[in-house]
Amino acid sequence: MKIFGDSISGNCLKVKWTADYLGLPYEWIETGVLNGETRTLQFLAVNPAGQVPAVILDDGRPLAQSNAIIAHLAEGSDLIPDDPYDRAKMFEWMFWEQYSHEPAIAVARFARVYRGVEPDPKIMERGEAALRLMEKTLHTQAWFAGDRLSLADVSLVAYTRVAHEGGFNLAPYPGVRGWISLLESALGIG
Amino acid sequence: MKIFGDSISGNCLKVKWTADYLGLPYEWIETGVLNGETRTLQFLAVNPAGQVPAVILDDGRPLAQSNAIIAHLAEGSDLIPDDPYDRAKMFEWMFWEQYSHEPAIAVARFARVYRGVEPDPKIMERGEAALRLMEKTLHTQAWFAGDRLSLADVSLVAYTRVAHEGGFNLAPYPGVRGWISLLESALGIG
Numbered sequence: 001m002k003i004f005g006d007s008i009s010g011n012c013l014k015v016k017w018t019a020d021y022l023g024l025p026y027e028w029i030e031t032g033v034l035n036g037e038t039r040t041l042q043f044l045a046v047n048p049a050g051q052v053p054a055v056i057l058d059d060g061r062p063l064a065q066s067n068a069i070i071a072h073l074a075e076g077s078d079l080i081p082d083d084p085y086d087r088a089k090m091f092e093w094m095f096w097e098q099y100s101h102e103p104a105i106a107v108a109r110f111a112r113v114y115r116g117v118e119p120d121p122k123i124m125e126r127g128e129a130a131l132r133l134m135e136k137t138l139h140t141q142a143w144f145a146g147d148r149l150s151l152a153d154v155s156l157v158a159y160t161r162v163a164h165e166g167g168f169n170l171a172p173y174p175g176v177r178g179w180i181s182l183l184e185s186a187l188g189i190g
Numbered sequence: 191m192k193i194f195g196d197s198i199s200g201n202c203l204k205v206k207w208t209a210d211y212l213g214l215p216y217e218w219i220e221t222g223v224l225n226g227e228t229r230t231l232q233f234l235a236v237n238p239a240g241q242v243p244a245v246i247l248d249d250g251r252p253l254a255q256s257n258a259i260i261a262h263l264a265e266g267s268d269l270i271p272d273d274p275y276d277r278a279k280m281f282e283w284m285f286w287e288q289y290s291h292e293p294a295i296a297v298a299r300f301a302r303v304y305r306g307v308e309p310d311p312k313i314m315e316r317g318e319a320a321l322r323l324m325e326k327t328l329h330t331q332a333w334f335a336g337d338r339l340s341l342a343d344v345s346l347v348a349y350t351r352v353a354h355e356g357g358f359n360l361a362p363y364p365g366v367r368g369w370i371s372l373l374e375s376a377l378g379i380g
Contacts, residue, residue, distance in 0.1 A: 067285050072278035088253055088259075096255055
């Protein structure tokens with residue numbers, strides 16, 4: 001497998017971590033978002049949406065969207081719950097991550113770290129709301145779907161662990177901080 | 191099953207259409223986004239994220255996120271491809287829908303129709319880019335994942351068929367228009 005990814009992107013790191021966890025061999029092809037490498041004709045042939053991560057599977061077929069890629073790579077593994085309801089909750093959190101978490105927490109980080117501007121206050125409010133919901137959830141459960149590590153956690157931790165770079169203070173979220181440590185240990189990162 | 195949904199929301203209609211297509215019985219509980227019904231304590235007990243659609247399954251357990259709900263309801267049905275790659279492509283489009291399509295095309299419609307304001311030009315640009323990618327894709331295939339109707343189509347059609355309400359002109363996208371007709375016929379809507 002070839003993984004086209006930008007090392008600064010949590011979405012791309014999800015794919016790397018999942019492949020590493022599963023012991024899947026891959027070639028990492030650094031593809032920069034900031035220098036236009038996701039907009040070249042060569043890359044658009046891999047992913048016409050012009051977004052990383054994208055992969056070329058061993059049979060030569062392309063696949064895009066971080067959460068779709070990790071769901072495909074992890075099929076049949078212990079990263080996806082066997083129980084249909086737990087699996088549905090896993091996807092619920094993964095869709096929530098892309099709709100309500102990443103567009104706030106990753107976007108704030110991108111603004112501050114890579115564009116050198118203060119994020120829109122509305123973005124910060126949305127990010128705090130996302131962190132509050134995660135904290136509340138982690139008061140009654142250790143993992144986001146089922147009773148062990150799943151792709152929901154992998155997906156959510158990617159930008160949560162670097163939320164401080166976007167200006168979010170994780171001090172009021174002890175549950176989230178503990179869960180990040182647990183994840184970093186489980187995935188061998190950080 | 192109880193479906194908590196707002197009839198003006200394409201995300202909610204996805205769930206209704208999928209249940210109808212599969213012949214699943216349900217009670218529709220109209221839950222208004224505009225009048226604060228998604229922010230009541232009663233509703234937050236169903237979905238702490240305060241978003242519709244949400245469902246209470248027959249066993250009493252809740253589930254949220256439109257695309258996670260339809261994936262759960264349709265498990266084992268012909269709306270989800272058997273082939274692992276086609277299934278992965280289905281999820282690719284469903285994640286793309288929530289990240290790159292809905293936040294432009296649904297948000298533009300919401301601004302114009304329900305808030306009476308002109309959408310941000312950047313939102314309109316993002317929406318046109320989404321429509322261009324759909325059109326390009328439909329030049330070489332009839333459906334978004336595999337060789338028949340799947341949840342990728344159900345998910346994408348929800349806001350594409352009302353894109354004109356947000357100010358998008360579908361005339362330059364004949365492939366998209368044909369596909370919408372095909373979908374409306376397959377789902378018995380419109």
